[in-house]
Amino acid sequence: MTDAKHIAAMTEAEAAIALAGLAKQLAEANAAYHTDDAPVIDDATYDALKQQNAAIEARFPNLKRSDSPSDQVGAPISEGFGKVTHAQRMMSLDNAFTDEDIVEFAARIRKFLGLLDSSRLDFTAEPKIDGLSLSLRYENGQLVQAATRGDGAVGENVTANARTISDIPEFCKDAPEIMEVRGEVYMSHDDFQTLNVRQNKNGDKQFANPRNAAAGSLRQLDANITKSRPLRFFAYSWGELSHSLGKTQKEAIKRLKYLGFSTNPLTIGCSDTAELLAHYRDIEAKRATLGYDIDGVVYKVNDLGLQARLGFRSTTPRWAIAHKFPAEIAHTFIEAIEIQVGRTGALSPVARLKPVTVGGVVVSNATLHNEDYIAGRDGKGQPIRGGRDIRVGDWVEIYRAGDVIPKVRDVDVSKRGPDSQAYTFPKICPECGSDAVREEGDSVRRCTGGLICPAQAVEKLKHFVSRAAFDIEGLGSKQVEAFFNDDQLSIREPADIFSLATRDAANNSKLKNRDGWGDKSAENLFAAIEEKRRIPLNRLIFALGIRHVGENSANLLANHFANWPAFETILTGAQNGTGTEWDELMSIDGVGSVMAAALVNSFHQSNSRSSIDRLVAELEVIPLSRADTTGSPVAGLTVVFTGSLEQMTRAEAKATAETLGAKVAGSVSAKTDLLVAGPGAGSKAKKAADLGVKVIDEAEWLALIGRNT
DNA sequence: GTGCCTCGAGTTCC
DNA sequence: CTCGAGGCAC
Structure with a gap:
């Protein structure tokens, strides 16, 4: 034990050791308390250890650990959870609904890898658990952090709650020093029933379905409540690893099982799409008897080397796909059709429904997309759902697209009454009475007000x-x-x-x-x-709400112009479709004529311009901090990107390169200094070779600019 | 011109 | 999450 005098006399090195020891001791105590109901130390000792930890941290604030016990269980309940940035993004999966989608998936992979049809390509297939994904971080075998998916990049810190789940080991013997294990938290049907009976007895609210119950339980601010909820966990993936778990997906899953995680017993290897589809049918047949909810089957390329070559699109891996079961449908009728007006003036029809349960949730609204959808046609005038229109009073088939957004799938024309009338889409804005017009080729009608x-x-x-x-x-x-x-x-x-x-x-x-x-x-x-009042340029540009300018484009523009006066000058001077200012806008990678025109208009239309001016007068716009490009390894070089990039989008790559003082060109010429070629690079790589231009791949580029992957 | 790939906009419910 | 459409490579 270390008393106050000891702490006062501590060297930094001693303090670091003491903090490490305390973190471990308190974590073990927590784990024992929360998972086994068998405390290893009494409460007074626990509190004393915790106070010591706080005292050392107070004296050496720079030594505070990322897994500091003062931030964890037993700490006073704070409002909300802390944010956690995932060391590696948590991706979502591309969805497939038909057998053809799966055949195309396999074909895409073969094409990308340049594999012959005759060569072997192995997959794994496993049920897709309907729960919520969780990322667990282990350091030297010890669980140090658990985070929800969040938006994929940043999740919520639910470490204290995760520790209460018995399927999640507190310590893994033989684990890599750094290991992030990913999987799904879920609740079994039986446990869900029991929980709802208990909730009912205690007068607490009922959960609509196991998924909601699991989500609600994991996101409790008080870990003791989570502890009382029967949550389970299946591991199926991983994030950062200090060394690999195997050469194949199958090996890695086996390794996770060995390390103490639950892995799904219905995970198998398949050597072609026919086997994948057979396993899909098999799991579909067993679905009702599994005892937990699943919403499809996930297929992954088995070879991890191939997975690495295939890489990622912006939010999904190329090497995996989720084959979803058909969505649950429900029948109800449309009580009314209402029109909502959005920020860009878009008139969006919404069906008010007689409330109905679909997939465990009561739905009372459903989107009707646009004028054409109601009339039974798609944006190109082609009939959908047999070309039947949608009317007030119609009996309809409802499903939740992607298990979230309620949509009308079909109309039961036989139940239509004799006085049923086709819906007339308003031609004037229901909110302000201005004309609502539809531009040539646009599927949306917009208020002109x-x-x-x-x-x-x-x-x-x-x-x-x-x-x-x-x-x-x-x-x-x-x-x-x-x-x-x-x-x-x-x-x-x-x-x-x-x-x-x-x-x-x-x-x-x-x-x-x-x-x-x-x-x-x-x-x-x-x-x-x-x-x-002090606002970064990119946020300001996004906030203006100019059509076609979302978060991403706002970043590109901010990157290009660096400060408000430069941005404003060009837009004020620009003429639609011509002139040097227009050309400058068009030269920005990711900006085309439609976005450029929208920008120019918003700075020339007097109402919107004066509104922008009044706003900016109130603000101090923070320019983009440009890194000093002297000493940048690529300053002054002319760089060309080709092929598909995996760590970044083309636009990001260009923006980063420019920040570092490089010029980015669209095509290879004698002036090109460097070609960054991703997979699938074609003619440009050849031309570069002919001209003797240096060619590197994406990883080498990242290494060159000092951004390791 | 065609065919990706991404982004933007609009949507529901907890 | 989905749809449509913008932007870019070929």
Whole structure:
């Protein structure tokens, strides 16, 4: 034991050792307490250890560990979970619904790898568990972190909760020093039933389905509640590894089993698509007797070397696919068809349904996409669902696309009454009365009211405060809408947000007297707004809500122009379709004529321009911090990218290269210094060879610019 | 012109 | 998540 005097006398090295020891001791104690119900130390000792840990951390803040016990179980319950950046992105899977999709999947892989039809290509097939994915990080065999998938790049830290799941080992003997194990947390049918009976007895809410129950249980702020819930875990994948788990998918899964994880017993190897499809039918037949929910079968290329060669698209691997079971359907009728107006003026029809349960969830709305869909045609005028139109009062077949978005699959025409009438899509905006027009070749009808239309104005404001834009704490979509409709403190356009505090002060500070508001909440809101007066250029460009300019394009533009004045000057000077400014816009990789025109219009149309000017006058725009390119290994070089890139998109690659002072060209010439060639590179690689231009692959490029994979 | 691949926009429910 | 469409390579 180490007392306060010891801590005061500690050297940094001693402190680091002490912290490591405490982390281990407390983690073991936690594990024992949460999983076995058999504490290895008593509460007083536990608290004393924890205090020591905190005291050492206070004296040596730089030594605080990533797995610090002060951030874990037993720590006071904080609001929300911490964020965890995954060492390797958690990908999602491409979906397939038909046998043909699977044949194409295999063909795509053969083509990409340049394999002959006659050569062997092995796969694995396993049930796709319907739960939620989890990434477990082990260091030297010890579980140090568990994180949910989140958006794939950043998830939530649910370490304390994961420790309570008995299928998840606290310690793995013989594991690589760094090992991220990925898999699915789920609840069995039996456990789900029992839990709901218990919930009912305690007067707690019932869960709609095992998946929701599992998700709700894992995301409890109090790990003790998670502990009382019967969660299970199947391991099927991995992230960062300090050394490999095997040469093939099958070997790696076997290894995970050896290390103490549950792996799904229905995982098998297959040597062609026929075997994959046979296993699919087999699992489909067993589906009802498995005792847990699955929603399809996952196929993966077995050879990990081939997996590495195939690599990833932006969000999915090329070497795996999920063969989904047909979606569950339900029948109900349409009580009404309503029109919503979006930020770009798009009129979107929504069917109000007689509530019905589909896949364990009660659905009362379903999207009808657009005018053509209601009329029974697709965007090109081709009939869908046999060309039947959709009417108010129709009995319809509903399913949840991707198990999420409710959609109308088909109409039962035989149940139509004699007075049934075809739906007439409005030609004027239901919100503002302006003309709603459909441009040639567009499937969407749009309100022409612009900012005059209250619906568009509100949606634009909601976009402005959204997460990837200004992200003002305490000013979400609900609040924005309330302020929009407030007579005294109205927010009609983005600039009004930044004058809110002054206007409220001039108005005798009435905000704090509103329903649900007080001194503190008003003060917090004003502070949060002030905080966002300084805004990075890319966020500002995205927040403007210009059509065709999403988060990604905003980043490209910010990268190119680096600061607001440069961006504004070009857009102000640009003419639609011609001139040097237009050419500069078009020269940006990822910007084409449609986006360029949308940008130019928004800076020339007087209403939108003055709204932008009023906003920018309130802000301090943070320019993009350009790295100093002196000493950059590629400064001044002319680089060309070809073939498919795996670690980054072409646009990202170009932006990064430019940041480092390189020029990026579209084609290989005598002036080219370097060609970065991914798989599938064709004529350019040949030309480079002819001209004697140096050719490297993506990994070598990343190494060159100092970004290791 | 065709055929990927990505992105943008709009959607529901918890 | 899905659809449509923009952008780019061939």
